[in-house]
């Protein structure tokens with residue numbers, strides 16, 4: 001399996017496979033991606049029904065880490081550089097926006113490898129992401145890699161479904177916060 005970081009994705013076959021994978025994973029997200037208008041939409045409580053292409057067209061302009069088995073796309077993570085938005089305090093950052101691993105390849109460490117690739121490529125930047133509080137697969141990966149919970153938005157995705165923001169700080173920021181607490 002090849003793990004590849006791409007800052008501008010133009011390969012037509014990969015873009016088609018990316019869209020297919022997004023459609024495959026759509027209903028596993030809360031709320032479904034096809035009901036969102038962008039990867040960074042703030043309100044996630046009311047479904048808007050924008051359709052998958054609204055989401056895909058915004059996502060495909062971002063950076064990617066891809067998992068490739070030959071020519072086959074096994075999974076991906078999209079991320080933004082220097083994302084500015086609520087709950088993301090440091091401006092020089094990476095923001096992991098979407099990840100789907102094909103069911104055939106889950107539980108083999110691909111999402112873990114996506115984050116590791118980003119950490120290796122941008123060691124001096126914090127990585128932010130968000131998910132919902134019962135996405136146990138994603139949460140397991142975040143905890144394994146040393147991400148910490150930075151925000152919890154109660155009932156943000158509907159009654160009883162909370163949004164959680166996580167951050168992986170680079171070494172120099174960890175040092176600063178240690179200093180502050182001394």
Ligand SMILES: CC(C)(COP(=O)(O)OP(=O)(O)OC[C@H]1O[C@@H](n2cnc3c(N)ncnc32)[C@H](O)[C@@H]1OP(=O)(O)O)[C@@H](O)C(=O)NCCC(=O)NCCS
Nearest residue numbers: 028099100101106107108109110111112131136137138140
């Ligand atoms: C979330 C997702 C990307 C994880 O991809 P992956 O390549 O299988 O992740 P990894 O193999 O690196 O790690 C997942 C870990 O969570 C565990 N896990 C998966 N589902 C779980 C669950 N329901 N409860 C507890 N642990 C779970 C796996 O066993 C694995 O742990 P292990 O390595 O100790 O066995 C994949 O499940 C997926 O595409 N889900 C649908 C879309 C989604 O939820 N995307 C993220 C939205 S923010």
